[in-house]
Amino acid sequence: MPLKYAYHPGNAAHSGSPEVSDTMEAVARNLGLELTYLDGATSCGAGIIKQANHRLQIALNARTFAMAEAHGLNIITPCAATAGNLKQDLEKLRSDPILLKEINDVLAKTCGMHFSGETDVHHLLHVIVEEIGLDKIEKLAVNKFDFRVAGYYSPYIQMEGVCGDDSVNDPNYFEQLIDALGGVPINWEGRVLSVGAPGIFSEEPTVLRQSAAVISEAKEEGAEIIVSACNLSHSIMDIYQGKASRATGISTNMPVIHLTELLSFAFGNHNTRFAQLRTRIAVIGD
Amino acid sequence: MSEESVSATEGIEEFLSSGDRSLELLFGSQSGNAEGLAAKFAKTAKSYGLEGTVHDMDGFDFNSLSSKKRVIIVCSTWGEGEQPDNAEELWKFANSDAASRLEGVHFAVCALGDTSYELFCESGKEWDSIFEKLGATRIVERIDCDVDYDSPASEWALKALPALAAVDSSGNFMEEMVDGITDYASGSSAVAGGEDGFVVPTIETEAIQVELSVFRFDPSTNSTGRDSWACSLPGHISILSALRAIKEGHDGSLSFRDGNDDDPSTAVSVNGKLVLPGRVRVDSIVSSRDESLILRIDPIPGSDVIRDLIVDHWALERKRESTRPWMVAATREGIQTPQGVIGSMEQSTALRIHSLANFDSAPLLHSSSDAVPYANGFLGPAVLASAWARRNDPRTAPERVAEIDSIIGSENGIRAETDLSPIFRRDGYPKSVSEGLLEARTKAIENDAFNGKLGKHVWWYCWTVKSSGKVNDTVLYRQVLGPIGLLGNLFSGVTARMMLGFTRTGGNVLNSLLGMVVPPAGVGKMPRQFNSSVSNHHEVVAIFNEMDGRF
Numbered sequence: 043m044p045l046k047y048a049y050h051p052g053n054a055a056h057s058g059s060p061e062v063s064d065t066m067e068a069v070a071r072n073l074g075l076e077l078t079y080l081d082g083a084t085s086c087g088a089g090i091i092k093q094a095n096h097r098l099q100i101a102l103n104a105r106t107f108a109m110a111e112a113h114g115l116n117i118i119t120p121c122a123a124t125a126g127n128l129k130q131d132l133e134k135l136r137s138d139p140i141l142l143k144e145i146n147d148v149l150a151k152t153c154g155m156h157f158s159g160e161t162d163v164h165h166l167l168h169v170i171v172e173e174i175g176l177d178k179i180e181k182l183a184v185n186k187f188d189f190r191v192a193g194y195y196s197p198y199i200q201m202e203g204v205c206g207d208d209s210v211n212d213p214n215y216f217e218q219l220i221d222a223l224g225g226v227p228i229n230w231e232g233r234v235l236s237v238g239a240p241g242i243f244s245e246e247p248t249v250l251r252q253s254a255a256v257i258s259e260a261k262e263e264g265a266e267i268i269v270s271a272c273n274l275s276h277s278i279m280d281i282y283q284g285k286a287s288r289a290t291g292i293s294t295n296m297p298v299i300h301l302t303e304l305l306s307f308a309f310g311n312h313n314t315r316f317a318q319l320r321t322r323i324a325v326i327g328d
Numbered sequence: 329m330s331e332e333s334v335s336a337t338e339g340i341e342e343f344l345s346s347g348d349r350s351l352e353l354l355f356g357s358q359s360g361n362a363e364g365l366a367a368k369f370a371k372t373a374k375s376y377g378l379e380g381t382v383h384d385m386d387g388f389d390f391n392s393l394s395s396k397k398r399v400i401i402v403c404s405t406w407g408e409g410e411q412p413d414n415a416e417e418l419w420k421f422a423n424s425d426a427a428s429r430l431e432g433v434h435f436a437v438c439a440l441g442d443t444s445y446e447l448f449c450e451s452g453k454e455w456d457s458i459f460e461k462l463g464a465t466r467i468v469e470r471i472d473c474d475v476d477y478d479s480p481a482s483e484w485a486l487k488a489l490p491a492l493a494a495v496d497s498s499g500n501f502m503e504e505m506v507d508g509i510t511d512y513a514s515g516s517s518a519v520a521g522g523e524d525g526f527v528v529p530t531i532e533t534e535a536i537q538v539e540l541s542v543f544r545f546d547p548s549t550n551s552t553g554r555d556s557w558a559c560s561l562p563g564h565i566s567i568l569s570a571l572r573a574i575k576e577g578h579d580g581s582l583s584f585r586d587g588n589d590d591d592p593s594t595a596v597s598v599n600g601k602l603v604l605p606g607r608v609r610v611d612s613i614v615s616s617r618d619e620s621l622i623l624r625i626d627p628i629p630g631s632d633v634i635r636d637l638i639v640d641h642w643a644l645e646r647k648r649e650s651t652r653p654w655m656v657a658a659t660r661e662g663i664q665t666p667q668g669v670i671g672s673m674e675q676s677t678a679l680r681i682h683s684l685a686n687f688d689s690a691p692l693l694h695s696s697s698d699a700v701p702y703a704n705g706f707l708g709p710a711v712l713a714s715a716w717a718r719r720n721d722p723r724t725a726p727e728r729v730a731e732i733d734s735i736i737g738s739e740n741g742i743r744a745e746t747d748l749s750p751i752f753r754r755d756g757y758p759k760s761v762s763e764g765l766l767e768a769r770t771k772a773i774e775n776d777a778f779n780g781k782l783g784k785h786v787w788w789y790c791w792t793v794k795s796s797g798k799v800n801d802t803v804l805y806r807q808v809l810g811p812i813g814l815l816g817n818l819f820s821g822v823t824a825r826m827m828l829g830f831t832r833t834g835g836n837v838l839n840s841l842l843g844m845v846v847p848p849a850g851v852g853k854m855p856r857q858f859n860s861s862v863s864n865h866h867e868v869v870a871i872f873n874e875m876d877g878r879f
Binding site: 053054056058081082083084085087088089090091092093094095096097098101102105126130148149151152153155197198200201202209210211212214231234235236238239240241242243244245248249251252255280281282283284285288 | 599600601615617698699701702703706743744745746747748749750752753755766769770773778780781782784785786787789790793797798799801804805808809817820821822825826855856859862863864865867868870871872874875876878879
């Protein structure tokens with residue numbers, strides 16, 4: 043029986059991170075995930091909309107939940123920021139019947155929808171470890187990802203109720219997955235620290251220092267590549283890598299890919315890209 | 329329990345429940361620390377059969393003390409040995425000829441100060457002296473507390489309160505009762521084991537084999553590293569007890585802040601979790617790796633390490649001080665009560681104010697922000713949460729509210745936080761604290777009319793989501809960074825990395841034909857110029873219109 047989920051790709055996958063969408067499709071086929079695309083789903087707010095009006099963000103996300111619920115499905119996303127934001131708003135609705143009623147009144151008035159609180163939200167990483175199983179992953183891994191890999195969780199999925207049965211502060215699902223794919227997992231503190239993605243426009247100097255610290259720690263611990271479970275953090279660590287290095291004087295040369303790319307390459311998809319990545323790993327770094 | 333001990337217990341209970349059991353606690357406070365301590369002592373005093381009443385020195389009738397039996401003075405020192413503002417008048421009166429004699433009064437003084445000032449705890453010393461001069465009896469020696477006052481003050485109270493409790497209603501000090509009262513209050517006299525009571529058992533667990541790995545820093549050589557010990561520890565003991573055991577039995581040079589279980593200054597990181605080590609059992613936080621159990625203990629992030637696990641809280645204290653955290657009260661109507669005219673507050677308001685700053689350890693909350701170690705001037709979540717609570721307190725004067733708004737909205741205020749998620753994800757304090765910080769950020773953005781980079785980021789994010797249902801990064805870059813910022817990104821390589829995807833893999837060279845028309849948007853991994861709208865986009869617009877017409 044295929045595992046069926048409603049799919050939310052995250053905020054950046056439609057635009058600046060197309061590689062996440064590309065590889066997620068292939069990975070879903072390999073894993074036997076049956077994804078229902080929520081064409082009407084909005085941005086999760088990325089923690090930004092709630093800075094203007096938290097109830098507005100909750101209402102937008104409640105609409106997304108209602109769409110998934112109408113399909114009788116839970117939501118899956120490969121983006122940690124999306125998983126964290128959706129899950130936090132979901133828990134707020136579930137724990138506050140008055141808020142749920144008020145938001146449902148808005149949904150009824152604006153969209154003719156209703157959300158009863160049944161839908162749940164999962165990050166891809168947790169579905170893999172808890173639903174699919176690492177033994178199946180080992181069997182699917184036709185290309186050994188034989189590098190020293192630093193798995194980056196981000197803080198967004200490392201909170202109570204969002205990280206499945208993994209530890210909030212000292213997780214190891216990612217390390218187990220890397221091991222199952224033939225890689226050598228790096229143990230590092232930075233894996234759950236924020237690289238400041240929501241602050242990149244307003245507090246760039248601090249964000250550059252944060253991201254430089256996270257990347258350089260992975261390097262110091264011997265990693266050859268960082269794999270991110272978060273689309274937004276992934277972009278920051280990649281796009282701003284050179285600027286962060288110049289701003290801090292810290293060496294930050296390091297390939298950064300997304301979790302869905304790691305899985306796709308290991309499962310034998312996108313072989314050209316994997317070959318390019320191997321070359322990059324060989325030439326990038328000290 | 330033996331008949332003898334039952335009888336002794338009954339004797340203490342009778343002593344502690346008969347006659348005048350009042351305790352007057354006077355505070356002289358500039359920043360609220362002394363007031364907080366006095367309130368804490370008053371609460372603890374109940375365990376000793378005392379009915380504590382906390383008095384602000386400002387407006388207090390000094391001569392009313394002459395008829396009292398027990399008095400505690402908690403007083404801070406301001407500037408160069410000066411009395412705090414609220415104690416000035418009382419201090420002058422106490423030194424005047426009009427001051428009554430205080431024979432029959434038993435007193436104790438807890439002085440707060442700062443050793444970096446020449447006249448350390450001077451105000452407390454002065455109160456100690458004047459009470460003695462006026463004939464009062466010092467029941468325990470005065471304590472002079474430095475900036476980290478909580479732990480020593482609490483220890484001092486464990487001596488002062490039973491001694492004061494041993495003063496009978498006639499004002500006689502029954503010294504032989506002190507030990508019994510101490511045992512009674514701590515519960516070790518087994519008073520719960522009476523006919524209808526029960527003895528609370530100590531829950532013990534078997535020893536577990538743990539690898540205890542502790543961060544070390546030696547300031548004399550400026551060297552860092554880790555020491556590990558393979559230990560057999562009872563699972564029920566606290567992390568603090570485990571550290572004590574290591575220090576006593578293995579390495580006397582191991583340095584950490586010791587104190588009561590709830591001492592806020594003792595905060596450390598254990599397996600990545602920020603905790604007060606006296607409150608956390610070993611078996612509740614141990615991490616399992618490669619079939620071994622690990623306790624990895626580090627200093628909390630965001631503060632300079634002095635030695636091993638000891639961090640410097642001074643910078644945090646300075647930040648707190650810079651916000652002038654003391655109350656500047658508004659003039660407001662009171663209500664008439666048998667005790668006189670007092671202010672009142674709706675229960676819901678009182679609960680809200682309490683919940684906004686309901687954290688036990690400022691250092692722990694401060695270190696929960698991942699931005700704190702990288703943003704030097706940033707006041708941090710602990711200072712800002714306290715400021716936000718004060719700002720929402722209806723007792724605060726309107727002009728002070730405006731000042732606090734200005735502090736919270738400043739460049740070192742809430743806008744300096746790059747990401748609130750790390751504060752939300754920690755569990756060492758209630759969610760109301762992190763939600764309060766989000767409210768403070770919203771207020772700061774609104775006060776700034778969505779100007780500045782943060783305001784523009786939030787505004788245009790909302791605007792683009794309303795426009796298509798999706799975020800449009802191109803609009804954000806253009807509207808928030810402006811032409812200078814975009815040029816900066818062009819020359820710093822950011823734009824090139826966006827187009828090439830650099831270390832990211834794959835993706836079309838052109839995301840859409842728009843890249844041909846209005847480059848660089850849409851080229852490589854540059855975000856698109858325009859987003860396609862989500863299905864039923866009108867519903868998204870309707871939600872925005874219904875809930876927030878600003879966008």
